[in-house]
Amino acid sequence: MGHDLEGREVFIAGASSGMGRAIAIAAARAGAALILLGRNKAGLDITATLAREAAPGCSIRTLVADASDATALAEATAGTDLSQVDTLVNSVGTNIPERAFDQLTTESWQQMIDSNLTAAFNLSKIFLPLMRARENGLIIHIASTAARKPDKSGAAYQATKAGVLSLTHALMEEEWQNGIRATAILPGMTDTPLLDRRPTPVTPEARASALRPEDVAAACLFVLRLPPRAHVAELHIGPSQR
Known part of the structure; x- marks a missing residue:
């Protein structure tokens, strides 16, 4: 669609690899200016x-x-003008090999809450006031199909991704009158580095049939391209071969 996002500024968190990287490349190709955030500088x-x-x-x-x-997020963004960011894409997330409920510890449970849910909260807290001031903004949180349909991804992963989904809906309910939209994208199994953290190695056949990060990026770009009058509450995307 050419450079149809020219003039837009998109902040992508979790941009060091996987879905965040694919979304960044797709948004750049569409003409958007980017601010990329991640923990891994090399990535x-x-x-x-x-x-x-x-x-x-x-x-x-x-960044x-x-x-x-x-605190680290506030320090990293303090010297950057975020006032023109019209879209936040949060692709931050992780999982752990010891994911079954009876394997979880207090520490690993908290780790999952911090990475998957608190990050979404922290990012939203930064951008909501800026978007209110502009009376315009789009927040996209990448959740998971596990947020709607429990599977073997682990109790902490399911619970935190369900939290991201609920947070996204709550933001929309509270902020639509301020011109802010919030969307949750729920991908199924996707061939990202997260697959390597499964307790049982993913078979070549399963990996071959999985979504690619570019598929999730295309779903994200669809939401980005919608006019302000249109709102997608949830977008589910999964492999066609099961």
């Missing part, structure tokens, strides 16, 4: 390089911070 630099190769001349800034740490 973030690779994402920025790939996005620039896909869209020479694209404005890209990178290194853990979005689950409110």
Whole structure:
């Protein structure tokens, strides 16, 4: 669709790899200016390089911070003008190999809450006041089909992704009159580094039939391209071969 996002500024958290990286490349190719946030500087630099190769001349800034740490996130964003960001895409998330409920500890449970849910909260807290001031904004949180349909992804993963989904709906209910929209994208199994954290290795056949990060990026770009009058509450996307 060419450079139809030209003039838009998109903040992508979790941009060091996987879905966040694919979304960054797709948004750059569509003409958006980018601010990329991630914990892994090397991975973030690779994402920025790939996005620039896909869209020479694209404005890209990178910020290194853990979005689950409110203080670190505030410090990382303090010197950056975020007032023109019209879209927040939160692709922060993790899982652990010891994911069954009887394997969870207090520490691993808290780790999952911090990475998957608190990061979504911290990012939303930063951008909501700015979007209210502009009377316009779009927040996209990447959740998971596990938020709606329990599976073997683990109790903490399911609970935290369900929390992200509920948070997204709550933001929409509270903020639509301020011109802010909130969307949750719920991908099924996707071939990202997260697959390598499964307790049982994923078979080549299962990996081959999984979604690609580019598929999730395409779903995200669909939401980004909608006019302000249109709202997608949830977008489910999964592999066609099960």
